Amino acid sequence: MLLILVIGTAIAFDFTNGFHDTANAMATSIATGALKPKTAVALSAILNLVGAFLSVEVALTVTNAVVKLQTSSGAPNPELMVNNGHELLMIVFCGLIGGILWNLLTWLLGLPSSSSHALFGGLIGSTAAALGFAGVNWMGDGTKLDGVVGKVILPAFASPAVAALVATIGTWLVYRITAGVAERYAEGGFRWGQIGTASLVSLAHGTNDAQKTMGVITLGLIAYGVQTDTTTVPLWVKVACAVAIAAGTYMGGWRIIRTLGKGLVEISSPQGMAAEASSAAVILTSSHLGFALSTTHVATGSILGTGLGRRGAEVRWGVAGRMALAWLITLPAAGIVGALCFWLGDSIPGYGGPLVVFAILLGLTGWMMAHSRKSAVHAGNVNDEWHSEVKPGASVADTETVSTKA
Structure with a gap:
């Protein structure tokens, strides 16, 4: 049942992850009118589906980089494999809940936070709750930096800076080269x-983000012994x-598309093309190297x-400051949720613990979905004028009210 x-x-x-990160590929194309909103999310969904099959490097990073599956001698970690890997299954389960709840909360607020770091934060928190901080695979074998630090934390800081630098240079070159060309052309x-570049980002997103869930499920299968x-x-x-990430992408995630696009x-x-080309280059390079970076950080940078x-x-x-704050607290916030879920689930004997934790997930998800309807953002209003006085995720009605007051 737990599996x-x-x-x-x-x-x-x-x-x-799909609807949270649609904006990374399509926000600028929607904002400039290069693609109609519903066409953009449909195209992105198809390319995410294709991209998911192109590589498994990131999936293997998730499987091996967070939890210490082996002892220093190379033998399976006995603390994880008791009772058909019940402990490891609980770690994975509670880590996923931390990731989902953080994704939904930041979506509700319209903040382009990292789904990847929400997942890793949840897994780190539940691992620490189960095994202590020593149970987290921080450094890997110490020579390749193939643990959490090398594969997750360092790319989190480096990727937006690299993407911003590449996009800055690319934008400057674009305007320099086309200085004598009529604006309409x-x-x-x-x-x-x-x-073209937005399609490439969608393909790259599939090669990076879809694989993270593949790695998590594989970790669960390892725990169970199959x-x-x-x-x-x-x-x-x-x-x-x-299929799951493509379906989520097709849902749109309009709140975050609005924040990134407007x-x-x-x-x-020209700026949109430079941004998307830069994002695709950084994401595809990182996928090839097995870095589980945040496509949200890259797109925002x-x-x-x-x-x-x-x-x-x-x-x-x-x-930008609100986004950066969300980035900084994503790992610890999702980690706290993952740890609390593990402690709660582990304190109730038998299958009662996992079922109680799952019921909490359903309840909080239902509340956030219902709350989102009070300030709906959708394909019809995602490109309405942005007013800086309005908080991310506010409805068009809120925007009009602020405009009237101003």
């Missing part, structure tokens, strides 16, 4: 370029995760870079 809960919860996380050409190979992912796991920088088509690279562009640093 079934783990697999179901993992697929649910994958679904939330340049805009039309760059909108077609945006469609999977022993830590270097492969079963085909049915690939298919399930690819709230951070007033973006034009790229969009900020386009504001810095275009003379006279407006960057809303207040919005």
Whole structure:
């Protein structure tokens, strides 16, 4: 039963990852009018589905980089494998709940936070609650930095900076090269370029984010004893995760699309193409190297870079500051939720603990979904004018009220 809960919860996380991160690929294309909102999310969903099958490097990072599956001698960790891996299954289950709840909360607030770091934070918290901080695979074998520090934390700081630098240079070059071209011709050409680069980001997102859930499910299968190979992912796991993230992507995640597309920088088509090309380059490179970075951090860094690279562009640093704060607290916040869920689930004997924790997840999810309807953001209003006085995720009605008062 616990294995079934783990697999179901993992697929649910994958679904939330999809609608939480649609903005990373399509926010700028929607904001500039290069693609209609519903067309954009449909295209992104298809390419996420395809991208999920292109690599397994990130999935293997998730399987091996967070929890110490082996002792220093290379033998299976006996603390994890008791009673068909019950302890490890609980760690994975509670870590997923931490990731899902943080995804839903930041979506409700319209904050482009990292689904990846929410997942890793939840897993780190539940692992620490079960085994102590020594049970977390912080450094790997100490030579390749293939643990949490090398594969998760360092890329978290480096990736947005690299993406911002690449996008800044790219935007400056774009405007320099097209300085003598009539604006109407340049805009039309760059909108077609945006469609191509946004498609590439969607493909890259599938190669990075869909695999994280593949790695989690594989970890659950290892815990139960039906999977022993830590270097492969079963085909049915690939298919399930690819379909789940594609379905979530098609849902849109309009609140976060609005924040990234309209709230951070007033973006034009040349900037949008530069941002998406920069994001795709960084994400695809990291996927090849097995770095489980945040596509949200990369996309946000790229969009900020386009504001810095275009003379006279407006960057809303207040919005950027709220995003940065959310980034900083994602790992510890999701970790606290994961730890609390483990302590609660472990304190109730038998299957009562996991069922109580799952019931809490359903209750909080239902509350946040109901609350979101009070300030709906959808395909019809996602491109309405942004007003800096309005908090992320506010409805169009709220925006009009502020405008009237101003």
